[in-house]
Amino acid sequence: MSQRVISTVGTSLLGNLHNPRVNPDGLDALALLRRDPQRASAEANAITRLAKGGDTLVFLHSDTEDGERCADHLNTYFAGQGHPVHVRRVAGLSYNEKGFVSHGLRALVRLLAEEIRTAKRAEQRPLLNATGGFKAEIAYATAVGLMFHVPVSYIHERFGDVVTLPASPVGWDYSLLSWYRDFFDWLDEEPRPTHAVHERLAALPESVALLVEDAPDGQSYLSPLGEAYLEAFRGQADTRRSLRLSASARRTLDALDFSTQSAYRQLLERLRHGGAGDWRRSAELVRGDVFKFPKGHSVHRAFVREDDAGLWVLELCGHEDERRYQELIRTIRWSHYQEDEFSALP
Structure with a gap:
């Protein structure tokens, strides 16, 4: 599977043009990249180590002339190396501090998310290269990578190796x-x-x-x-699973006070986002194919069954009603319910 390497872009290339240790012959930007890309810029240093032939490269540059110049030079160089390349400006990401957070960083997050989704639709493996740009860009690119379960790589222009944070195994609570x-x-x-x-x-x-x-x-x-x-x-x-509540479970939910109802809705969302069968790692089998979720010492629980059609929540009950909870543990069975009494949770 090919990669889509999504890179934030800084201005190290322009700085190195005037650095006699990197550019003693006074070469222009393209000539410097062609002679020694790993010394010419931090972004090129990382990409030459991360990208393979045929990988798509995406450069996200700041809303500044310097950022655009660096991205254009990187575009020309890597396109000449045979990579499909896309360059995108991050609107509002500039030296204007008033719009930097409210507009610039939000626009960066949206573009990163869009490019990750584009990669997945194209059956490419997304990889974030958070080497260049403002420090805040690097921080938020890392946050996006963690939330989208995408690896994030980083290298400073003086580093010899790429540091890659692997895709996070953490399941986020939405x-x-x-x-x-x-x-x-x-x-x-x-x-x-x-x-x-x-x-x-x-x-x-x-x-x-x-x-x-x-x-x-x-x-x-x-x-x-x-x-x-x-x-x-x-x-x-x-990726969310279809989830249905029995008439009994829905009556229970509707009768709860706001705080308790919110807690149960959060529990149900955890179920929906658990993936087919994945939620069972946090569940305990009660009887037949009915599980209680979550296992362990939890105040709120759902009694759940899963099949190819999705998740069926038979009852909602926890230790706030200890007598009913213990009775359900002893007596609950899927055969006591009819499918037509279940309704989907929006």
Whole structure:
């Protein structure tokens, strides 16, 4: 499988043009890249070690003339080496500190997520090369890689080896975004006045507000981390399992107070994002093919069955109702339920 190497771009190439130790003959940028790409720029140093013949290269450069010049030189050099190359400008990622966070870093996160999805659709292996650019770019590229389970590589122009952070095995909890998706989609559609955003936030948990930032322009936006979180959540949509609740489980859910209901909805989202069969690693078999999820000492549990059609939640019950919980452990069976009494969880 070929790779799609997605690289942030800095300006080390321009700096090295005027460094007599790297460029004693005063070569222009392309000539320097052709003579010694690993010394010419940090990005080329990494890519020549990471990319193989036929791999696609993507250069994401800042919204500056220097960033564009460096990306164009890298484009020309690596295209000449036979690589398909794409160059993209990150709008707002400039030396203007007012727009750097609210616009630039959010745009970077979106482009990284878009390129990762493009790679997967093309059956390419995505790899983030976070070597170049502003320090904040490197940090957020690493965060995106962790959330999308994509390896992230880094090399300084003076390093001899590439450091690669492998794809994270961590399963992220997207229940917050799923439960309050209407708010996140509304905020992400267009800039919203800060006063309107705060009116909505007043009715939402504090954890939602942590993903929102107020900008000096009087608008509020998802923070760059919130943007990464939302993009990763959207990327999970195709992998979520179908999940249905029995009439009994739905009655239980609807009757709970807000806090307990939220806890159960988070539990159900963990189930949906667990992948076919993967959730069983955190479950315990109760009877026949019915499991309790999660196992261990958990206040809230779902009694679940899985088949080719998806997940069937028979009951919701935990140690807040110890008598009913123990009774379900003794008596629950799939044969006690009819499929037509189940309804899908939105």
